[in-house]
Amino acid sequence: MARETAIEWTDATWNPVTGCTKISPGCENCYAERFSERFRGVAGHPFETGFDLQLRPNRLRQPLEWRRAKMVFVNSMSDLFHKEVPLEFIDRVFDTMEAASWHSFQVLTKRSSRMRDYVNNRYQTQSAPSHIWLGASVEDAAKKSRIRHVQGMNASTRFLSLEPLIGPMGHLDLTSLNWIIVGGESGPRARPIQIEWAREIRDQCITAGVAFFFKQWGGVRPKAGGRILDGLEWNEMPSITPARGTLPVAAE
Structure with missing residues (x-):
């Protein structure tokens, strides 16, 4: 089964890689690390080794087994383009995504230059x-280079999660981008978002x-402050979302 999720902009998560390391200030209060480290040392638990990076090849074909079309967030508990994830393993993740074309897959990274280079080599x-x-x-504005990497793929x-x-x-060059997600931080040490940043x-x-999409x-909790911006819920999705069918009968 797909792992259902409370993330508002997707249906399910798929984690063929788990664990990560911090790369920038946005990682400081990582929810995935906080969750994973609770189980470090618990024998037999999926996060027995906490947030240490792990490849999970037994999960690679999971989306091919999901018969109903889903929006799938890839690696909610890691970063597929972490430098310690071999290119050969990334190939296998993309092989599955290409084959499971009745789903839509959302791949997010902070290692955007590695993603750009990989994508441009594969395609x-x-x-x-x-x-x-x-x-x-x-x-924040200090990491705008990642936007240029996405635009160069x-x-x-193409999308951004702010x-x-x-x-x-500040000013954003939105050329060739299809979708922008904005959200404030959650957790016991959450840094507050300002309404002016979201409005801009x-x-x-x-x-x-x-x-x-706001x-x-x-x-302290993800939903503590709600998600209303200036009296509205902003739930826009890319207009180019492909038609989503179901698993072919012959493949069931």
Whole structure:
């Protein structure tokens, strides 16, 4: 079964890799690390080794077994483009995503230059399939280089997750981007998001015609502050979402 999730912008999570290491200030209060480390040393638990990076080849074919089309967030508990994930393993993840074309896959990374290089090598003469959404997590204006990496990929569907948003983004070049997610941080040490930061991003998305999704204000608990921005829930999704069928009968 797919792992159901409370994340508002997806249906399920798929974690062929778990664990990670911190790379920038947005990682400081990582929810995945906080969750995983609770189980370090618990014999037999999936997170017996805490948040140490682990490849999980036994999970590679899971999406091929899910008969109903889903929006799938890839590696909610890791980063597929971490430098310690071998390219051969990334190949196998992409092989599965290409084969399971009735799903839509959302791949997010903070290692955006490695993603760009991998994608452009794999798809040299064409763009990545439109059901494989490729994006970067960007926490403040200091990390805008990740946006340029996403824009430089041979991708059909490009997006950004500006979460946890810990500072103003300022002017954004939204060229070729299809979707922007914004959210505040959650957890016991959550850094507060300012409404002006969210409004500035939303208004630029409206002007550029880019889908805008406001996930949460954050706080001690993810849903503590709700997700209303200026009286509305912003739930926009990319208009290029491909038609989503079901698993072919012959493959069942």
